[in-house]
Amino acid sequence: MDLRLDPEDAALQERARAFTNAHLLPHEDELEELGRLPEASREAIKAATRAAGLGAINHDREDGGQGFTLFQQILVQEAWGGATGNLWGVPWTPSRPLRAGTAAQRARYLRPACRGELSDAYAITEELAGSDARMVRTTATWDGHAFVLRGEKWHVTGGDLAQVLLVHAHVDGDPEKATVFLIDRDRPGLRVVRVPRYTNVSAFEHPIFALDDVRVGPEQVLGAVGEGDELTKEWFVEERFMIGARTVGAAARALELATRFATERVQFGQSIASFQGIEFQLADMAAEIMAAKSLLYRVGWEASHGTLDRKAVHAMASAVKLVCSEMAGRVADRAVQIHGGRGYMREQPVERLARDLRVDRIWEGTSEIQRVILGNELRKRGPALFLGWPGASAPIAQPS
Numbered sequence: 001m002d003l004r005l006d007p008e009d010a011a012l013q014e015r016a017r018a019f020t021n022a023h024l025l026p027h028e029d030e031l032e033e034l035g036r037l038p039e040a041s042r043e044a045i046k047a048a049t050r051a052a053g054l055g056a057i058n059h060d061r062e063d064g065g066q067g068f069t070l071f072q073q074i075l076v077q078e079a080w081g082g083a084t085g086n087l088w089g090v091p092w093t094p095s096r097p098l099r100a101g102t103a104a105q106r107a108r109y110l111r112p113a114c115r116g117e118l119s120d121a122y123a124i125t126e127e128l129a130g131s132d133a134r135m136v137r138t139t140a141t142w143d144g145h146a147f148v149l150r151g152e153k154w155h156v157t158g159g160d161l162a163q164v165l166l167v168h169a170h171v172d173g174d175p176e177k178a179t180v181f182l183i184d185r186d187r188p189g190l191r192v193v194r195v196p197r198y199t200n201v202s203a204f205e206h207p208i209f210a211l212d213d214v215r216v217g218p219e220q221v222l223g224a225v226g227e228g229d230e231l232t233k234e235w236f237v238e239e240r241f242m243i244g245a246r247t248v249g250a251a252a253r254a255l256e257l258a259t260r261f262a263t264e265r266v267q268f269g270q271s272i273a274s275f276q277g278i279e280f281q282l283a284d285m286a287a288e289i290m291a292a293k294s295l296l297y298r299v300g301w302e303a304s305h306g307t308l309d310r311k312a313v314h315a316m317a318s319a320v321k322l323v324c325s326e327m328a329g330r331v332a333d334r335a336v337q338i339h340g341g342r343g344y345m346r347e348q349p350v351e352r353l354a355r356d357l358r359v360d361r362i363w364e365g366t367s368e369i370q371r372v373i374l375g376n377e378l379r380k381r382g383p384a385l386f387l388g389w390p391g392a393s394a395p396i397a398q399p400s
């Protein structure tokens with residue numbers, strides 16, 4: 001088994017790391033201090049993204065993306081994940097389901113989005129519909145001329161910057177007709193209800209939107225009526241891998257910072273790294289990152305090389321998201337502890353990492369929901385799905 005990166009992937013990993021160091025990390029402090037990313041900084045990052053060939057890493061070349069494999073995207077997002085304040089979201093990654101658009105929709109939305117000239121946001125969650133998307137109450141009713149959308153969408157990440165929202169609604173209020181609509185931001189009836197404050201300082205907001213009788217023609221349906229669940233699932237699977245990648249990158253940075261601090265900080269006449277109480281924490285952090293990263297790379301590689309069926313990829317994406325995000329939460333918390341009082345200061349990257357990483361156990365399906373998905377697959381396909389790698393899938397005979 002050769003686990004080395006091939007030269008192309010190794011070069012990409014290096015390029016993404018250099019980009020993060022040169023173009024994301026320098027904006028962390030101003031973002032934290034101002035509470036927002038200045039427009040000039042956003043534009044500078046976008047220009048650097050273009051120059052580095054890292055825009056739309058999740059789309060095909062024919063659509064204007066980079067044509068990267070899932071594994072290559074993981075390498076890039078892992079590097080980006082080291083940046084605090086959600087700066088990883090400034091290099092654009094248009095929602096993957098935009099690929100399902102008609103030729104006209106792709107020309108109008110996907111291609112400009114891949115060029116970084118238009119941004120989108122994906123709106124599923126509502127006040128009463130979170131983990132259970134079937135409880136979505138946003139309706140789309142055909143009135144003979146147009147679909148009329150009515151409802152409210154919560155936590156719409158990037159909604160402050162988006163020119164188009166992908167709105168998950170139920171046609172005629174029927175969950176079997178879950179459908180994604182492309183709603184232009186300037187469409188009459190689409191309005192921001194409020195922009196809540198969240199735990200971290202972020203390069204983008206998560207507004208609540210209301211749709212007050214927003215009228216759109218059938219040409220604004222993405223895919224087909226009733227295909228909404230499938231499209232949304234595709235979005236979730238991709239996002240779960242990318243959360244896995246970013247949280248591994250964030251945890252690695254937390255370990256680097258904690259190791260350096262522990263080595264330099266002297267108390268009781270010696271470096272605190274020489275105390276076993278600190279050293280064991282660092283050791284646990286390193287071992288846990290190794291374990292999560294191994295899972296991420298293995299599953300990402302398999303999903304990229306077609307050795308897993310679609311359902312297996314879905315289940316594995318949940319395992320990756322669960323393991324990596326929970327690991328990163330523990331690692332960041334220990335990094336704060338090792339920094340002592342400094343670990344509680346907002347000017348310290350470890351403090352910001354701990355704040356940033358909390359949401360990774362919540363969004364794109366909470367840790368509990370990832371376990372529900374894994375439990376379902378265990379019931380349906382048995383442990384071999386998870387344990388049969390690389391090849392030992394036959395169950396061990398149990399004594400009768």
Ligand SMILES: Cc1cc2nc3c(=O)[nH]c(=O)nc-3n(C[C@H](O)[C@H](O)[C@H](O)COP(=O)(O)OP(=O)(O)OC[C@H]3O[C@@H](n4cnc5c(N)ncnc54)[C@H](O)[C@@H]3O)c2cc1C
Binds near residue numbers: 122129198206362
């Ligand atoms: C910063 C941020 C950005 C977000 N961005 C977006 C976005 O861009 N688009 C979007 O559509 N949504 C977005 N979300 C919403 C996010 O995906 C939801 O918050 C998440 O899916 C959980 O839904 P909920 O908040 O309604 O919690 P609930 O579903 O009400 O869950 C509450 C608690 O119950 C638990 N729970 C629920 N069901 C089960 C079960 N079956 N078994 C065990 N425990 C269960 C949950 O794990 C959780 O702990 C975002 C959220 C945040 C905080």
